[in-house]
Amino acid sequence: MDTASKFSFQYLSGKKFNSIEGKDAKESLVKWSMKGRLKAQAFSFDQPFKSYQKEDFVTAFFQDDAVVYNLQVVSSTGNLVPLGLKAAKVSVEELSCSVLSMTFFDRLFDAGIVREQGQISKCFDEYIGDFTISDELRKMLLSDESDHFDLYSDTEKQEFLFLLFRHMCLGGATCQYEDNVKPYLDITKLIYKDLVSVQKDPKSGDLHVASHVFRVHAQTEDGDEYYPDTLEHEQNFAYLIIDPLRRHVNVLYHKFGTSSFDDL
Structure with a gap:
């Protein structure tokens, strides 16, 4: 495989995102028809990351077994299921992440x-x-x-x-x-x-965002997009938020549809 193979990943199953999974959040997400469809997960990776490597990193991410069998998506029946398919192609768009207030x-x-x-x-x-x-x-x-x-x-x-x-x-x-x-x-x-991870500059004492944020899409060999969804919609989205210092990557995913009412 190409240089993308240098990155490998581990699923951090113990990482919880209370902003999405907490009781107050769940009540709001049900009201907004996003409960069970908005999902955050965390993975670790084993090599240093620089932003110029974003294509290699994202390709490796969507070809890694730990990702393919643990990254969750919403199925056609509204249930969360493993992604289950390795990407042949990816598209990656770097976003600005500089706001602190x-x-x-x-x-x-x-x-x-x-x-x-x-x-x-x-x-x-x-x-x-x-x-x-x-x-x-x-x-x-x-x-x-x-x-x-x-x-x-x-x-x-x-x-x-x-x-x-x-x-x-x-x-x-x-x-x-x-x-x-x-x-x-x-x-x-x-x-x-x-x-998002924030870091203090040791010299100036100023805070700055340490994370890199990417909007991502994964495609099959035929160029058909399947992640975050087969249908294009502005509320079908997936972001990778990479902390290069801790070597963690958070995934934020949502599929547009009707909210889940279970587990309130």
Whole structure:
């Protein structure tokens, strides 16, 4: 095999993500039709990682037995099952992950999308794809006709923190949307802290994100995409969050659909 074979992986079955698996999170995820469809898992790897190796790393990841037989996906019946298929091809997109404070979202208040107490401003209903837009927040996230569509730059919209927030706001197929922004901000912050590693610079004392974040897709030999799903949808997503210092990689995955009500 090529240089991708230098990386091998171990499944960290004991790693728990309370931001997703905790009681409060489960209640919100059921409401947003994401329970049982949003999954975080952790693996370790055995070699130093540099960002220029991202293609090799992701290829090795999706060809490793520990990943293929432990990485979970949502089946056509809505159950979590092992991925079970090695990738012939992968696509990898590096994302920015530099935000260290939730003040990043203060401009939602400044622009009037969210009122002082967190209430989300309403708007006339319209429909984009699978989503009903009935407030200014979703309109800003989805419609280029929103007065606030440019509130965040294209670069900022590719920040991992922004993408997490967007995913939470849009939810699943039978999402019951929130009237207040607080639940979205709270779970976004918790998931971000659960997935991303922060390091202090020994000289300046400043904090910075140590993790590398990649949006990933896996394909068969014929070029058919099967991970995160065979169907393209903005709420079908998978991210690898790599901590090069601890040699851990967290996976965040979601498949758009109807929430699971078991195990509440």
